[in-house]
Amino acid sequence: MKDDPIALVLDDLLKLDDILACMVARRNMISVMPSGDGFKPEVNNIWDSIHRAMDSVFGVIGEYSQIGLGEMEFRLQDHEVLFYVFPDTENALVAIVPALANKGLLEVELENARREILKIMENPKNESNSQKKDDEVYVTA
Amino acid sequence: MESKVEAVVGMSRKWDAREAGREVAETAIKGLARPPDFFLLFSTIHYEKYGGFQEFLSGVWDVLPKDTPLVGGTVTGFMNNYGCFSRGASALAVSYPCMDVAVGVGKNTKRNPNRAAKQCTDMIQNSLKESPYKNKFLLNFISGPVVPSILGVGQKKYIRSGFVSKFAMQALSLSQALVQKGLGREDEIFEETVKQLPDYQMILGTSMDDHRGMQNYQFFNDKILTNAVVNLGLATDLDLDVCTTHGMKETNLHFTITKLGAKNHAICKINDTPAVPELLRLLNWPEGFLTEETMMHTILYYPISLKRNGRAVPVVMPLIMKDSIVVPCIIDDGEVSILTVSGKDLINAVKENLHFFDEIQPEFGLFSACMTILQTLGDKTNIVQEELCKYFKDKSFLLFYSAGEGTYSPTKDITYANMSFNTAVFGHKASMNSNSFSYFNEKGKSLQDNILTEGGSKFV
Numbered sequence: 001m002k003d004d005p006i007a008l009v010l011d012d013l014l015k016l017d018d019i020l021a022c023m024v025a026r027r028n029m030i031s032v033m034p035s036g037d038g039f040k041p042e043v044n045n046i047w048d049s050i051h052r053a054m055d056s057v058f059g060v061i062g063e064y065s066q067i068g069l070g071e072m073e074f075r076l077q078d079h080e081v082l083f084y085v086f087p088d089t090e091n092a093l094v095a096i097v098p099a100l101a102n103k104g105l106l107e108v109e110l111e112n113a114r115r116e117i118l119k120i121m122e123n124p125k126n127e128s129n130s131q132k133k134d135d136e137v138y139v140t141a
Numbered sequence: 142m143e144s145k146v147e148a149v150v151g152m153s154r155k156w157d158a159r160e161a162g163r164e165v166a167e168t169a170i171k172g173l174a175r176p177p178d179f180f181l182l183f184s185t186i187h188y189e190k191y192g193g194f195q196e197f198l199s200g201v202w203d204v205l206p207k208d209t210p211l212v213g214g215t216v217t218g219f220m221n222n223y224g225c226f227s228r229g230a231s232a233l234a235v236s237y238p239c240m241d242v243a244v245g246v247g248k249n250t251k252r253n254p255n256r257a258a259k260q261c262t263d264m265i266q267n268s269l270k271e272s273p274y275k276n277k278f279l280l281n282f283i284s285g286p287v288v289p290s291i292l293g294v295g296q297k298k299y300i301r302s303g304f305v306s307k308f309a310m311q312a313l314s315l316s317q318a319l320v321q322k323g324l325g326r327e328d329e330i331f332e333e334t335v336k337q338l339p340d341y342q343m344i345l346g347t348s349m350d351d352h353r354g355m356q357n358y359q360f361f362n363d364k365i366l367t368n369a370v371v372n373l374g375l376a377t378d379l380d381l382d383v384c385t386t387h388g389m390k391e392t393n394l395h396f397t398i399t400k401l402g403a404k405n406h407a408i409c410k411i412n413d414t415p416a417v418p419e420l421l422r423l424l425n426w427p428e429g430f431l432t433e434e435t436m437m438h439t440i441l442y443y444p445i446s447l448k449r450n451g452r453a454v455p456v457v458m459p460l461i462m463k464d465s466i467v468v469p470c471i472i473d474d475g476e477v478s479i480l481t482v483s484g485k486d487l488i489n490a491v492k493e494n495l496h497f498f499d500e501i502q503p504e505f506g507l508f509s510a511c512m513t514i515l516q517t518l519g520d521k522t523n524i525v526q527e528e529l530c531k532y533f534k535d536k537s538f539l540l541f542y543s544a545g546e547g548t549y550s551p552t553k554d555i556t557y558a559n560m561s562f563n564t565a566v567f568g569h570k571a572s573m574n575s576n577s578f579s580y581f582n583e584k585g586k587s588l589q590d591n592i593l594t595e596g597g598s599k600f601v
Contacts, residue, residue, distance in 0.1 A: 015156060016228065071520075084520075100434045102352050105227040107519030108218060112226065 005120050007035040009113050014040070016109060018101040020079070021047075024117065026091045027058035043079070043096050050081055050096060057083060062090045075099055082107075084114040086121070093117060146379070146567075147173050148505035148537040150221045151232040158192025161230050162200020169234035176206045177234040179242045179373060181280070181507070182213035182360055183541045184230035186350035194358050194365045197230070202363055210244040212371040214282060214348035214359035217512035220540040222530065225522045227351070227515065233539040235505060240377040243268030246361045247370045250284050250330060251321040257370050258333035265338065265374035272376035277341040278565060280373040280507065281334050283327040284366075285347030285544045286459065286469060288354040289316035296322065296355060299433045299461045301417070309462035310403050321368045324406060327545045328449075328470035328557050330370050335549050341374070342383045342550045344565045345557070346509030346543040352437070352516060354459075354544075379504065381567045383548040384497040385556040387482070388490030389444055389455050394423055394479040398447075401474055408466040411477075415464035423479070431461060441513055444480045444560050447472040455480055456559045457513060459544075469545050470557060482560060484521060487514055491525050494562050495532045503533055503568040508540035511560045515542045536568075 006024060013022045014034045021039035024032040043050070057072055065085050072083040072092075080103070084093040093114050097106055151169025153161040161184070170177065180201075188197045194215075205211065218227035245264030247257030265279065288296040291312040293305045300309045317323035331345045348357040359369045396419065400410035411419040421428060424443065431440060440458050447454045449472055460467035506529070515522055529538055547557035548565070556563075 012154075012156075100438065102437065102516060104516030104519040105218065105351060108225055108227040108515065108522060111520035111523065112224065 004032060004035065006032045006117050009116050009120070010034040011036060013095065013109060013113050016106065018097050018106055019095055020098065021096040022113075023094050024091060025054065025058070025094050026089075027055055027062060031091065039096070042098075046077060046079060050076055050079065054081060054094065057081075058090065058092070061085055061092060065090060082110060084110050086114070086118060145238070146504040147175060147236040149173055149234050150223070150537045150539055151234065152221060152223055152226075152229060153231075154226070154229040156187070156191045158188040158194065158197040159200040159203075161188060162197040163203050164200075165230040165232050166201045166204035169232045170204060170206075173234060173236050175236040177209050178236050178240055179234070179244075179375075180205060180209050180211045181233040181373065181539065182211055182230070183216045183219050183232070183539070184213075185218060185226075185228050186215050186356070187228055188230075189356070194360075198360060198363060198365060201232075210242050210373070211362050212244050212280070212282060212360060212373045214284075214371065215350060215357045216346075217349045217352050217542040217544075218515050219542065220508075220522070220526050220529065222533070222537060225515075225526045231539060233505065233507065233537060237377065237379070239274060240375055240379070241269055241272040241274060243374040244361065245372040245374065246366070247330075248366070248368065249321065250368050250370050251287075251317055251323055251326055252368070254326040254329040255333045258330040259337065261370045261372045262334055262337035265372055269374050269376045274376040274378050276377050276379060276381055277338070278375040278377070278381055278567075279334070279338060279341045279343045280565075281331055281343055281345045281370065282359065282372070283325060283330050283345070283347050283370045283545075284359055284368045285327065285349045285357050286325040286354055287322045287356060289313050289460070290320055290322045291316060297433055298354070298436045298459065299431060301461060301463055306463045310407060310465060313403060313460075313462055313467065324467070324469060325545055331547060331549070331557060332555065334372070335555055338374075340551055342381055342565070343548060344383055344507060344509055344563050345545070345547040345549070346541055346563070347545040349512055349542070349544050352512055377567070379567045380501055380570045381565060382498065382501065383550050383553075383563070383565045384494050385546075385548045385558060385561050385563045386490040386494040386497075387455055387558055387561040388486035388493075389446070389480040389482045389560060390486065391446065391478040392481050396420075396423060396477050396479075398472075398474040398477055401472065402465055403467065405471045405473070406467060407462065408468065408472075409464070416466050417461055417464045420466065436461070437516075442517070444482070446478045446480050448475055448477075449473055449557070452555065452557075454557055455561070469559060482517075484518055487518060487560075487562075488524055488528070490562050491528050494564050495528060498532070498564070498566045500571045501566050501568045502571055503536050503538075503566050505536055505567050506533060506538035507565045507567075508538065509543045509546040509563045510540055511546060511558075511562075512542040512544055513560050514562070
């Protein structure tokens with residue numbers, strides 16, 4: 001949704017060349033997508049496989065986030081999928097990047113985005129009226 | 142008259158170049174009660190595609206008072222009191238009555254580094270030679286390396302096969318001389334700068350893009366430059382000191398450089414055999430392991446300890462040209478160690494560095510650090526930021542990420558390194574006896590009489 005502050009954070013991330021897709025998600029559900037036209041076309045061919053693999057990873061996140069699981073990542077073909085877990089939840093900021101991307105620089109901005117989204121989640125009165133709670137479905141892929 | 146240091150960090154995360162320029166200047170200026178005496182400005186490369194750097198700088202000058210000395214340029218990332226960022230812009234604005242400021246510029250750094258250094262230092266020397274303040278500092282900020290442009294190949298970090306590879310070293314020289322794409326030669330500029338201004342304490346940094354090495358820009362007042370050196374010179378009664386640390390450790394892998402090339406910028410033979418195959422053998426890497434795509438993720442994490450005029454110079458290996466390894470600085474032949482460093486070592490190097498300044502009550506700090514540290518630590522870079530915040534508390538600091546950095550002081554000589562952390566802290570030495578103070582101003586007043594009695598440094 002266009003005035004969703006979390007979507008605006010994702011829009012900023014998606015402007016970085018090597019972020020091919022980003023979202024706030026949990027198992028079987030994508031809570032927030034970027035507000036524009038969606039992901040970059042480079043992920044179209046591999047999205048289905050990545051999405052299935054993401055669900056398996058979210059199973060692990062669900063089990064261990066309460067005891068401090070912070071990040072996870074996996075590589076599938078020529079892409080890497082990075083998970084920045086929101087503490088004590090089963091939700092994560094997820095980003096898809098090319099396998100040989102300059103990950104260090106991207107990680108800096110992904111961590112900044114995670115912190116910003118956490119602030120938004122912790123201060124719901126600053127959210128737009130149209131935003132739903134983060135465990136409700138915004139978009140289901 | 143009571144002295145008062147005002148040092149404020151400004152920042153913008155806007156995408157539009159003009160808006161970002163305005164915001165970074167506004168957020169710095171609004172924290173100052175007096176106009177700034179200088180304005181240090183750094184931004185990441187992203188504004189190249191979102192309006193361009195002339196628009197960015199115009200935005201800054203929409204806000205900044207006319208004639209404010211301004212230097213800076215593009216960097217891989219930056220860190221300040223607000224956090225760590227690989228996109229955006231940040232500035233340090235300082236106002237202090239007991240400080241004289243000069244800025245300088247030199248051009249064509251990759252083609253004629255000594256001349257560029259001399260042009261720049263002459264401007265500083267001419268402006269500050271009559272200054273009554275005896276504590277001198279220089280920020281030496283130089284256009285960093287750009288991947289050489291080789292006819293028939295383009296801009297590549299790794300050239301080992303094909304017809305062009307036979308002439309790779311000659312092609313590198315041509316690229317350097319004709320189109321100024323190649324090594325930054327910041328070590329040569331730094332050495333010449335030290336030679337010209339030996340009584341200055343200095344910090345060296347280089348201008349970069351987002352680690353790709355395709356282009357970088359320098360800012361000098363209202364101008365956008367390439368292949369330039371820009372200097373900020375200060376003469377002040379503030380105490381100041383500089384320090385370099387890196388945390389790298391020797392492994393048990395050693396070799397001997399037996400042949401140098403490219404005016405001592407390239408290792409052509411190791412142990413009397415072609416350098417690249419021998420290096421691969423020592424590291425137990427198969428032929429084909431290193432490619433254009435894997436370079437950034439592999440060899441940059443195997444720094445080597447070289448020698449230059451008897452000094453240890455730890456560097457990364459950024460370019461492979463046929464069987465030669467191109468290094469970022471001029472080196473001597475002889476024994477070399479392969480180094481290793483962990484994330485924990487890097488963070489300990491930061492702590493050790495800050496510990497050096499335990500006796501200074503800081504007013505503000507300026508840092509240059511290697512962009513490979515940012516790449517290595519990634520999101521854990523926030524641990525470094527937390528250490529800096531612990532040291533500086535409510536005082537401002539600004540760190541920019543470079544490719545080629547170092548420090549110089551008259552008592553410690555030159556340190557040039559990659560993968561290093563370089564600090565300049567300005568403030569007041571904690572102990573008040575005459576052994577601690579190195580400066581009395583011309584009127585015979587001790588520094589103690591000028592010490593701040595209230596906090597004058599703020600950040601937004």
